[in-house]
Amino acid sequence: MDSQMEVEFEKSKTGNKDERYEAYQTILKVTDQKVDWAYEVWDQLVEDLTDKDNHQRSRAAQYLASLAKSDPEMRMMKDFPRLWEVTKDEKFVTARHSLQSIWKVGIAGTAQKDMVMEYMVDRFKNGTDEKNYTLIRNDILQNMKHLYNHYNDEAIKQIALELIETVDDKKYQKKYMGIWK
Known part of the structure; x- marks a missing residue:
């Protein structure tokens, strides 16, 4: 250095x-x-x-x-x-x-991408007891969008869309979908 x-x-x-x-x-x-x-x-x-x-x-x-x-x-x-x-x-x-x-971290390579995705998916699914979890979910989906843009990997987009479908609140579902427009 x-x-x-x-x-x-x-x-x-x-x-x-x-x-x-x-x-x-x-x-x-x-x-x-x-x-x-x-x-x-x-x-x-x-x-x-x-x-x-x-x-x-x-x-x-x-x-x-x-x-x-x-x-x-x-x-x-x-x-x-x-x-x-x-x-x-x-x-x-x-x-x-x-x-x-x-x-x-996820753009460093496939192993790193898979690890980051695993952590984010788990937190999206199991983090609803966290304070500000809707913002956290938004950031997770935005991270997935960055990874999708880097890799152009349809599997990342599919995972994100499936996660969005699990959101009960239509307002947040719509907001999250806006990331993927």
């Missing part, structure tokens, strides 16, 4: 509010493509998933999800349950930002 990226990761943790946000944006932009330095920050990011600062947990989750495509050793297959836990964070904004980036 070059020294500029090291500075960005440092600023993302310790800078003032504007510096942290700017560094966050830079890191996400850079990790939108494969990078060869993912393992230089990987273990620290996994550790940061349980940081006492919810902003740090959120950033760590989003960075890891974005780095999944740069993970030839497939460490994500082992670390994913820890990442997924942040999607259930006590701070809803942290949970939501983490969940909204989880699809990026």
